[in-house]
Amino acid sequence: MLLDALRAASIEAMPDTSEKPPIDSVTPPLSTRDRIIDAFAELLGENGERAATLDAVAAAAGVSKGGLLYHFGSKEALIEGVLERLATLVERDVAAIRSSPSGPVAHLIRTSMATGSALDKALVATSRLAQASNSTARDALRAANDAWYGIVLESTGDPVLSRAIMLISDGLAYGSAFLPESMTPDTAELTRSDIDDLVDLITEVTAQRAGH
Amino acid sequence: MLLDALRAASIEAMPDTSEKPPIDSVTPPLSTRDRIIDAFAELLGENGERAATLDAVAAAAGVSKGGLLYHFGSKEALIEGVLERLATLVERDVAAIRSSPSGPVAHLIRTSMATGSALDKALVATSRLAQASNSTARDALRAANDAWYGIVLESTGDPVLSRAIMLISDGLAYGSAFLPESMTPDTAELTRSDIDDLVDLITEVTAQRAGH
DNA sequence: GTCTATAAACGGATAGAC
DNA sequence: GTCTATCCGTTTATAGAC
Numbered sequence: 001m002l003l004d005a006l007r008a009a010s011i012e013a014m015p016d017t018s019e020k021p022p023i024d025s026v027t028p029p030l031s032t033r034d035r036i037i038d039a040f041a042e043l044l045g046e047n048g049e050r051a052a053t054l055d056a057v058a059a060a061a062g063v064s065k066g067g068l069l070y071h072f073g074s075k076e077a078l079i080e081g082v083l084e085r086l087a088t089l090v091e092r093d094v095a096a097i098r099s100s101p102s103g104p105v106a107h108l109i110r111t112s113m114a115t116g117s118a119l120d121k122a123l124v125a126t127s128r129l130a131q132a133s134n135s136t137a138r139d140a141l142r143a144a145n146d147a148w149y150g151i152v153l154e155s156t157g158d159p160v161l162s163r164a165i166m167l168i169s170d171g172l173a174y175g176s177a178f179l180p181e182s183m184t185p186d187t188a189e190l191t192r193s194d195i196d197d198l199v200d201l202i203t204e205v206t207a208q209r210a211g212h
Numbered sequence: 213m214l215l216d217a218l219r220a221a222s223i224e225a226m227p228d229t230s231e232k233p234p235i236d237s238v239t240p241p242l243s244t245r246d247r248i249i250d251a252f253a254e255l256l257g258e259n260g261e262r263a264a265t266l267d268a269v270a271a272a273a274g275v276s277k278g279g280l281l282y283h284f285g286s287k288e289a290l291i292e293g294v295l296e297r298l299a300t301l302v303e304r305d306v307a308a309i310r311s312s313p314s315g316p317v318a319h320l321i322r323t324s325m326a327t328g329s330a331l332d333k334a335l336v337a338t339s340r341l342a343q344a345s346n347s348t349a350r351d352a353l354r355a356a357n358d359a360w361y362g363i364v365l366e367s368t369g370d371p372v373l374s375r376a377i378m379l380i381s382d383g384l385a386y387g388s389a390f391l392p393e394s395m396t397p398d399t400a401e402l403t404r405s406d407i408d409d410l411v412d413l414i415t416e417v418t419a420q421r422a423g424h
Numbered sequence: 425g426t427c428t429a430t431a432a433a434c435g436g437a438t439a440g441a442c
Numbered sequence: 443g444t445c446t447a448t449c450c451g452t453t454t455a456t457a458g459a460c
Contacts, residue, residue: 032443032444046345047344047345048261048343048344048345049260049261049262049344050261050262050344051344051345053434053435053436054435054436054437055434055435055436063443063444063445064444064445064446065435065436065437065445065446066437066438066439066443066444066445066446066447067443067444067445068444069436069437069438070443070444070445071443073437074436074437075435075436075437127390128343130390130391131260131340131343131390132259132260132261132262132263133258133259133260133263138391141390141391142391145391160406160409160410160412160413161413163402163406163409163410164380164410164413164414166383167379167380167382167383167384167387167410168376168379168380168383169383170379170382170383170386170387171378171379171380171381171382171383171386172379174382174383174386175379175382178339178342178343178353178386179342179350179353179354179357190375194372194375197372197375198372198375198376198379200372201372201373201376201417202376205417208420244425244426265452265453265454266453266454266455267452267453267454275425275426275427276426276427276428277427277428277453277454277455278425278426278427278428278429278456279425279426279427280426281454281455281456282425282426282427283425285455286454286455287453287454287455425460426459426460427458427459427460428457428458428459428460429456429457429458429459430455430456430457430458431454431455431456431457432453432454432455432456433452433453433454433455434451434452434453434454435450435451435452435453436449436450436451436452437448437449437450437451438447438448438449438450439446439447439448439449440445440446440447440448441444441445441446441447442443442444442445442446
């Protein structure tokens, strides 16, 4: 369930939660705050929690450690920043997926593999934090999953099938996020046509079960 | 694909690769080496890479840091220890799954959720290392996946369906490993009967596609 | 084989200049 | 808002006693 339906929109566009009134100019240059969250999420995703140190994040965001700590007073605050971003992106995604012309299920499967969208990055980063036993991160992931499951169930009306669809989506998401690039011949990187086949299979089974 | 088919067997039984000739006595007491690998894998799985420090591992294994470093000269060596253990356990599992009376696919799905077996622990630990961008760990996971996919394909003779089955297995494994316990009502912990339903669904679809 | 002590580097956070 | 300097606890690793 790593979606990139939002890629057409501004990649970041995660206005901070401070007092600043929203400016409806075109693509506002990323705030330092947003660049820092970006850098943190990316480091978490690329190299794991251990590599995502304040030093590394500051360097990647192009600020000093002191500069970073002006915006986020502690590492905990940085983590909260990522979680807030995820929540906003998931909310948007849920809206987008509901109104997908190809139907929610096909849309979900086709966008499950991580492709580097803002939502992908936030999800992967949050997943790393969850695995570092951060329970807030775990709750955030569960909330996102619940939302997606709800849409699929609503669409198919079939709990077992919905479960299977969600698990396939999870498998695609985790596999692409955790075992990127350079696959062996056997399980070689899933191609676009592999995904098409998968969607066809699901569509057939759905139709079959609907017509009991 | 987190299997616990081996739980009946000695939970550890990972004889070290040193010169000692194998002793075929009953359940040899765990060597210090094995206890250290256990502790490392468990800490990695429970609390993430950051928590799996030499200090913490030594304490959990009941030795001093110096004692630990006598057996594993560096953290890298410790990691290699976990990866070697995984390779051995996967090899055994592949043999076990091939000869499952309920059939390989049903066996795979039913044992995908992590339940704390030695193989589960080694897989989760390796997955953590893979996410910390350890490429050897990534290769090990891919190799295990290839082996399992091969068995499923052999069993169904249907590449697309096999892919779907593997993804469901992955979804079950990752979900149980990364978002343990206390689920929300919606996606509440999958029960035994949920898994039964899933196996039934897969069995039906497999039969349907086989009889084209 | 196992321990304590210690070195050297790193990570998070504060203080204060600009 | 951003920087440098610095403090202190942690982490990996070594040395050497038992």
